[in-house]
Amino acid sequence: MTSVIRNIRAVIGEKIKLLYTPILLAVLDAFLNMLFYSVMILSIVTLIKNQFTESFFFRGIAVLAVVFIFRTLLARYSFASLQLNGSVIATDLRLRLAEHVRGLNSGYFNQNSVGKLTSYFSTDIADFEQVLTHHLTDFVKALFSVSVCMIAAVVIDFRFAGVMVVMILVALPLMIKGGSVGHTIAPEHRVRINAVISRVVEYINGIKTFRLYRLTGTKFERLDQSFNELKKSSIRVELSMMPYVMIFSTIVSFMIPVALIWGTNLLIQGNSTPEQYIAVLMLSVSTSSQLMTIGMLYPELKYLSKSADNLRQIFETQPLPYTKDAFIGADHEITFEHVSFSYENGVSVLNDLSFTVEDGKTTALVGPSGSGKSTVISLISRFWDVDNGEIRMGNEKLRDIRPDALTEEITCVFQDVYLFNDTILNNIRMAKPSATMEEVTQASRLANCHEFIMQMENGYDTLVGEGGSTLSGGEKQRVSIARALLKDAPVVLLDESTSSLDVDNEKEINHALDHLMAEKTVVVIAHRLDTIINADQIIVLDEGSVREKGTHQELCRQQGWYAQMIKEQEVAKTWVIGETSETKDILEDAR
Template sequence: MSTPDPGQRITPLRETWRQLMTSARSRAPRLRASLIGLALAAIAQGLALACLMPLFQALIPSANWRAALPWLLAMTGLMLASTVIRWWAQGFDYRGDMVRNTHELRSELGAQLRRIPLEVLQDKRAGGVNATLLGNVDETLSYILTIANMMATALLTPLTVALAALWFDWRMGLVLLLVFPLLIPLYRWRRPAYGRGMRMLADAHERTSADILEYAQGLPVLRATCRTGEKAQRLQASLVHLEKIQTIGQKKGAKPNLILATVMELATLLVVLLGTLFVAQGSLDIAVLAALMVIVVRFGEPLATFVLYAKVIDLIEAALGKIDALLAIEPLPQQASPGMPGEFSIDFIGVEFAYAGQPQSILRGFSAQLPARRMSALVGPSGSGKTTVTRLLMRHADPQAGWVPIGGVDIRSLSPEQLNGLISVVFQDVYLFDDTILANIRMARPDASDEEVEAAARAAYCHEFITRLPEGYQTRVGDIGGRLSGGERQRISIARAMLKNAPIVVLDELTAALDTESEVAVQRAIDALVRERTVIVIAHRLSTIAAADQILVIDEGRVVESGQHAELLAANGRYARMWQAQQSVKHWRVGES
């Protein structure tokens, strides 16, 4: 027997209710009270409308105002009570509970992003995460009271009238009670299709959101390669897919929606026809029929569109599913802490690691000792595992076997804040936030004074170019630091690392894509950064790490050679061949065969 696809499974309404109350967090009692209030308001409205039957009996055929007045007052009081209760219930929106609730939920999702293993997060597209934090949160809560009010008015109010009609004429009351429950099987018939459609639509929106964000960030490359507009195939494919899903939903929903509306309209007409027949037979008071006709006309349209209102439940359920899926991702486990390390040597002991979904390990029995206050360089071909080593040190993920201690303390026993406080990272591809230069440097240590930030900038040899900018340290760097050159961004990143003053520094190859002048400036900044620190360098150009205290040659997830530059050249092994290959490239010229 095949297992149903979880993505196609229709969540029971009680489970949707539980998820909704969970998403309301601290304001769940207030939201629950508001929803109950809307139900009570709908019942009060139904009782008010039921007063039409004795009111019409008092006024038809001869107006007996003395008998009519109490019912008129009761109807007025009930309608007023319904309005007051509904207004109070919808205060969840008006008084700001909804806004505070969405803020609380987004804050929790933001905190979850900080806990999620970065290996898992890197598999998620930024636009998809953005859609969850913004769109799904709003879809979960922003519509709930509006839809609850519509559904209560379309269901509970007519049901209350039907129950009251039993008192005046049991036959008409029974007919009404048989008509209104038609909504339940009709709704159950259509809900699976609505649920699948809403999930497909939510996935299409998430995909399109991710592609739009990627398109906006990649416009310089897309323009350079003439892949904008209709030639941006990935974005165009997402837009076409979204259009297809929307079109399918409209086409497939048109006929069932027409059937639903027709059935409910015919059902209400049946009430009128039977009432007319009973009046003609003399067994039903015409005043009761007149009141029922007013009531049926009043609720004909809401009843016909009830199932359409219910579609939004599936939109809410799809959003709740995405929020729950993000919150369900478990953070990396933390062991009992023996305390912070007293010195900052780093060891990799028998490390085995494979990325999720990959059949082969990227690190295979990897072991290495990186001494404190020394520079260790990692070299090797692309895909050999150099970057994975540094990611495991920063605990983007945990190895499947082996362990990584700092100063003898397993990094799994350190909290994320403790571990991150020990390591400064400067990558080749620097990410700066669209904020001022001052803020981008200060984020390494938020309590740093302006003078301390400037001192770090001077030490990183970027104070001079900063002061030449129109607004100096208050100059905004643009999205991802796009207003600065590559060398300037890297020096800002180094200044950030210097301000942090962590005992361990991880450097990607920083000068590989720089011009000579920028390379000299960045190299001077690096020299200032690495003094008296444990340094790990991922090196692509071997000339930049010739002076390293230790060079580890990594291939296929293992250390195949280690030593200093001269020792490795003398060994005439893998490192020597890499060195010779890079030296020969220096003499290459365009046009040479």
């Protein structure tokens, strides 16, 4: 139990104070419940002793009514305060978790599946909230009631108190065992839950592909299999904890017949008074019912404490370290000094890479697929830290700068544009929440998206669907460029689109990018070489090292990889689907 409390404490921190009132109210409720029992015991004893008078009857009723009303009000207030404080704690937890995860090295996301991370935010926090808003106070209440009953039993008849203690000691190991079984199987069950979440996310994201390959429904075996495994695991969880809970409940419920037989025996032999007999009977009823509650809740608490354990482990994962709160570099020149980097298992992706991106100039990265171009951009954004060597911006080491401060200096435009399920206005404004409408429209005009936005029924207030699903690829890109223009950061990292857009769209996006890149320090990943012939510097990467470096003219003269690729792309431009001798002639004529 201490581990449960320790985990709860570690996860909710200072907010634990919000639980004090509900716990106190739970104890007060348990106390009133005891009072209720006391009045009943007293009434029965009085009745047996033939001392039951009308006035006693009315006084008893009055006390019971007051206790009842008080308990009802208490239950209402305690429930409200528990729900309110529980949701405050859970909201705070979700926000802190999101903030914490945001600061983690991207490696964390590589090692943890979407399902696992989604489960942390949904299942774990929901389970944790369940512990706080229900189980914890119920457990405390039952524990307090049992303690009071035991004390009362010692006072009333210490012999029977001894019998109760023996029965509890016999049953207790079963409860502990049930708890430890719950705790042991929780991780495996959680793996099954995570797998289902991952598969569902995968299924929804890839629904078009699955339909094309007729892998929908039961034919998508991975989804089917994970559902089945979760079903089996859920049954296993219930079945493995149930025997312990049931035997525990049976033993403690025996307290009532034992009290009856033992008490009757003592009474007949004249070793006990009727008052003691009645009191012991009532105590046995109350104690056994409270012990049953404890027996049911303990394994649940142990099982759910695994959720707290998971959350604690994320909070203990260290975010990216830094030593300087703000970026104080002289300019935005970016230098890679003998940088080596691998994502995992020591498979080297960048090897002793050195180059400089001059301040206010454009550097293009080209190279074969997998040569490390996107990795260079990720390292400049500090999604990861280098293994060896150093990256500097304005002579400041990137690893010294607070990640948020670094983010303010950089704007990224990736090929996979992600827009939030919100209005176009909010999607653009997120780059600068304080931006006026005029600034937003100005950025949109420069990004060539103002016109198409205004043609939509709700203009800037149009909702774009999840990921921007209601916009075309070109429209999404222009909205993302408007967002980047609004941010107006001095460094622009650009992952140019691999897919050819139609001529009009391409022209518009190129104009928009011209505005974005003007007078900025730019690193652009170029997939089509004709777009970067004016770059101040072109770096050809191969297997994580610089293979060639220079301007377009210099590289063409070198007759290396770049010159060869230029030629090949020229040839590729003439490729036609299903070319025949007839179409070839027509094309030749056209050329």
